[in-house]
Amino acid sequence: MTELDAPARYRLTQYAHGGGCACKIPPGELETMVADLRGVPDPTLLVGLDHGDDAAAVRIGSAPETTTGGQAVVSTADFFTPVVDDAYDWGRIAAANALSDVYAMGARPILAVNLLCWPRDLLPMELAREVLRGGLDVGVLAGCPVAGGHSVDDPEPKYGMAVTGIGDPEALLRNDSGRPGTPLTLTKPLGIGVLNTRHKATGEVFPQAVAAMTELNAAASTAALKAGARCATDVTGFGLLGHLLKLTRASDVSAVLDPAAVPYLDGAREALRDGHVSGGTRRNLDWVRPHCDLDGIDEDTALLLADAQTSGGLLIAGEIPGAPVIGELVPRGEHLIAVR
Structure with a gap:
């Protein structure tokens, strides 16, 4: 077996208890854990912990006594266990996912550093190099330098990035800016x-899923800003329903979803039919169910709407070319989300 053939011997997903963003701490537990954690108050902090937005943002470059002008520096970190067996693809997916938090805020990534945990006694370092190569290639695609990072010897492989971006502080896409009628x-x-x-269960490869996960949200972010949108979030580990719940709660609105308008990847319903539902997806649905009117859909559709995504798309309050409208924000009602 040649050095190039060696990676094929390893199924990376078998070295992790979960996969991708489905391995996140459940949203309800996470909110309880950070509820009382507050740092130093600062008038330059534009986005912090209050609404669980996609990234933090701070204003720089304006006079200390003003709250306008300057530039927004956006900061995020995201990493997770292997979501696919191919090391290079996993690196690409994890990098695209980390960059997505910056795009979801309407900002442009300008610097990324690697976060790598690696079981060096279990997996060859050449595989770790492939992961880093995948991340670097996505950084090149995004026009974002990847400069160093940090590594840890860990029993379970994990990879991601800490990313810094810049944007217009008056035009950030935030999850607390939704308005009824949008x-x-x-x-x-x-x-x-x-x-x-x-x-993970079968070893089957789904190119359509890899293509979706490695697609950058840069164009969607630019289109949202061009359309005048001011409210958005990305759809990742908490599923569409979970991230929409956070958006409606932060914006003090409700949302009505049209389940027939929601697009799905080829093979998704068949995977659900055959029982391939992660624990993270089921926890997502349990968390959102008390806040949702789901009477108009069956349990399978509810699970798909709560499906834990990895490097998913943007959910934008506004219309952009080429993307389906799946619902509308409405005045706050009995339920934060109604699916009908």
Whole structure:
């Protein structure tokens, strides 16, 4: 076996208890854990912990006594266990996912550093190099330098990035800026989670899922800003329903979803039918159910709407070209989300 053939011997997903963003701490537990954690108050902090937005943002370059002008520096970190067996693809997916938090804020990434945990006694370092190569290639695609990072010897492989971006502080896309009467647009199809779960269980490869996960949200972010949108979030580990719940709660509005308008990847419903549903997806649905009117859909559809995505699309309050409108924000009602 040649050195180039060696990576094929390893199925990376078998070295992790979960996969991708489905391995996140459940949203309800996370909110309880950080509820009382507050740092130093600062008038330059534009986005912090208050609403669980996609990234933090701070204003720089303006006079200390003013709250306008300057520039917004956006900061985020995201990493997770393998979501696919191919090391290079995992690196690409994790990098695209980390960059997505910056795009979801309407900012442009300008610097990324690697975060790598690696079981050096279990997996060859050449595989770790392939992971880093995948991340670097996505950084090149995004026009974002990847400069160093940090590594840890860990029993379970994990990879991601800490990313810094810049944007207009008066034009950030935030999850607390939704207004009634605004349409909701989704820029990538759902189903990534169930296909990844099937991949982990069977080894089947789904190129359509890899293509979706490695697609940057840069164009969607630019289109949202061009359309005048001011409210958005990306759809990742908490599923469409979970991230929409956070948006409606932060914006003090409700949302109505049209389940027939939501796009899905080929094979997603078949994966669900065959039982390939992650524990993270089920926890997502348990968390959102008390806040949702789901009487108009069956349990399978509810699970797909709660499916834990990895490097999913943007959910934008506004219309952008080429992306389906899947619902609308409405005045706050009995339920934060109604699916009908």
